[in-house]
Amino acid sequence: MTDALEVDGLSGGYDDYDVVSNIGLTVGASERVGLFGPNGHGKTTILNAISATLARRRGTVRFFGQPVDRARPQAIVAAGLIHVPQANTVFPDMEIQETLELAAWTPRARAARAENLDRVLALFPRLAERRRQLARTLSGGERQMLSIGVGLMCAPRMLMLDEPTLGLSPKLKDELAQAIATISAGGIPILVVEQDVAFVLSLVDRMYFVNHGAITREIGRRDAVDHDEIMAMYFGAGATA
Amino acid sequence: MTLDALATVLVSGLVMGSVYALMASGLSLVWSTLGIFNFAHGALMTLGAYLAWTLAGSGVLGLPPWIAMLVAVALVAAVGVLLERLLIRPFYGHRAMLLVTVMTTLAATVFLSKGIQLVWGPRLKELPALAPGNVSILGTSISAQEALIVGVAPIVLGALWAFLRFSSTGRGIRAVGQNPQAAQLIGIDVPRLFAIAFALAAALAALTGILIGSVRLVTPSLGDEPLIKALIIVIFGGLGSMAGTIWAAYLIGLAEALLVFTIGIYWAPSTLFLLLILVLVLRPQGLMGKVVR
Numbered sequence: 456m457t458d459a460l461e462v463d464g465l466s467g468g469y470d471d472y473d474v475v476s477n478i479g480l481t482v483g484a485s486e487r488v489g490l491f492g493p494n495g496h497g498k499t500t501i502l503n504a505i506s507a508t509l510a511r512r513r514g515t516v517r518f519f520g521q522p523v524d525r526a527r528p529q530a531i532v533a534a535g536l537i538h539v540p541q542a543n544t545v546f547p548d549m550e551i552q553e554t555l556e557l558a559a560w561t562p563r564a565r566a567a568r569a570e571n572l573d574r575v576l577a578l579f580p581r582l583a584e585r586r587r588q589l590a591r592t593l594s595g596g597e598r599q600m601l602s603i604g605v606g607l608m609c610a611p612r613m614l615m616l617d618e619p620t621l622g623l624s625p626k627l628k629d630e631l632a633q634a635i636a637t638i639s640a641g642g643i644p645i646l647v648v649e650q651d652v653a654f655v656l657s658l659v660d661r662m663y664f665v666n667h668g669a670i671t672r673e674i675g676r677r678d679a680v681d682h683d684e685i686m687a688m689y690f691g692a693g694a695t696a
Numbered sequence: 697m698t699l700d701a702l703a704t705v706l707v708s709g710l711v712m713g714s715v716y717a718l719m720a721s722g723l724s725l726v727w728s729t730l731g732i733f734n735f736a737h738g739a740l741m742t743l744g745a746y747l748a749w750t751l752a753g754s755g756v757l758g759l760p761p762w763i764a765m766l767v768a769v770a771l772v773a774a775v776g777v778l779l780e781r782l783l784i785r786p787f788y789g790h791r792a793m794l795l796v797t798v799m800t801t802l803a804a805t806v807f808l809s810k811g812i813q814l815v816w817g818p819r820l821k822e823l824p825a826l827a828p829g830n831v832s833i834l835g836t837s838i839s840a841q842e843a844l845i846v847g848v849a850p851i852v853l854g855a856l857w858a859f860l861r862f863s864s865t866g867r868g869i870r871a872v873g874q875n876p877q878a879a880q881l882i883g884i885d886v887p888r889l890f891a892i893a894f895a896l897a898a899a900l901a902a903l904t905g906i907l908i909g910s911v912r913l914v915t916p917s918l919g920d921e922p923l924i925k926a927l928i929i930v931i932f933g934g935l936g937s938m939a940g941t942i943w944a945a946y947l948i949g950l951a952e953a954l955l956v957f958t959i960g961i962y963w964a965p966s967t968l969f970l971l972l973i974l975v976l977v978l979r980p981q982g983l984m985g986k987v988v989r
């Protein structure tokens with residue numbers, strides 16, 4: 456079976472400076488994969504390079520076998536590779552339901568709009584309660600739910616989530632983790648960026664460690680990773696001593 | 697103030713307010729979608745009026761005034777698409793986009809108004825009236841043309857509101873104005889919607905220019921003063937708020953009529969400015985603007 460996402464030799468950045476270089480990763484057709492590592496080491500840039508929201512990039516990206524590394528962002532969305540960005544405020548002066556309906560923008564998404572809306576409102580009952588509220592009035596957790604809901608309205612064949620639980624309470628984190636597990640159980644492959652190792656471990660089958668703009672390690676679920684090793688990855692070997 | 701005088705003030709305030717609302721709405725649309733001020737808005741008004749003149753009875757082609765107006769509006773919308781492509785699109789994402797586009801749209805103003813002088817010459821033109829004769833509203837007699845403006849403005853503004861609120865293109869325009877990055881990630885072709893918003897604003901400018909031109913005479917500087925007024929109205933109403941712009945337009949129209957009536961035509965403009973400055977000192981975000989932008 457074709458992998459959902461195959462990335463090879465992907466580099467990119469801003470102005471003359473590469474933030475990430477020579478990234479290679481794969482996400483299987485119904486797999487959950489994590490990207491973790493310290494802040495400011497290029498995890499978000501990798502997602503931006505894949506969704507073509509980063510202007511300067513090179514390398515190959517295949518989505519279900521189709522090359523998308525030269526495609527424009529809207530073509531990538533139309534193909535079903537959906538990027539849910541970090542701390543997305545979505546559209547502050549739009550109502551929740553209006554936002555969700557609007558998010559079904561591409562023809563494929565529009566065709567499935569009604570059923571996807573039901574799905575999102577069932578997955579996040581809080582959004583259903585607040586469907587006439589403006590997005591700017593939502594709390595941090597609700598905004599994150601809206602952001603993921605918007606991603607689902609795009610009729611994803613794969614989701615890329617950038618720190619979906621950033622700044623949330625443990626209770627809300629659990630709620631979102633469950634929602635993400637539900638989405639993935641529906642057969643949608645997921646690539647999730649996280650800093651919280653415990654959280655990402657509970658969520659994914661496999662993960663990549665991103666350090667200084669490169670993938671330096673791949674960790675399977677069965678590989679036991681102990682605390683010291685993670686500390687070593689984050690802070691260098693000296694930290695474990 | 698007698699009741700008759702009050703009616704006169706009200707009617708002339710409504711006429712002015714309607715014109716202001718129409719011309720400022722396009723400027724407001726461009727600001728809240730693209731995040732720039734379009735200084736060519738006034739020149740587009742002038743262009744619309746001249747094109748309508750050429751197309752209509754008194755001009756070369758002799759079309760009926762209504763048809764001439766619609767064709768002129770469509771042509772100016774096309775010019776809007778061209779301006780967006782040439783003068784604004786190259787600078788999307790530029791650090792100083794706001795300032796660069798001040799320059800480019802001002803340059804467009806110079807080109808358009810000099811071009812208009814070159815093509816149509818400096819002589820005044822008279823547009824045929826869309827509605828001839830006079831009518832009496834609240835005991836005040838105004839030209840049917842002015843009455844038409846008072847009637848057309850709410851219809852056009854209502855249509856604009858409904859388009860932005862309910863149509864999917866209109867919703868998309870609001871989305872790219874509020875968060876272009878998020879809009880891109882749901883598959884919206886952001887530059888295309890910028891172009892549509894800009895063309896729509898140009899069409900509104902042309903419509904206003906034609907309506908003004910059919911009340912006054914058409915001159916190469918027809919749009920100059922309205923541009924300044926429209927800028928003030930958009931700022932006074934609150935940047936980024938279309939409703940604020942429209943309220944501000946009618947409020948300023950009525951205030952101006954009242955001032956002209958009470959203290960006379962010489963002191964009215966400066967007193968009006970003083971009032972606006974005072975309001976903005978007390979409420980810097982304007983009538984309905986957001987505090988942070």
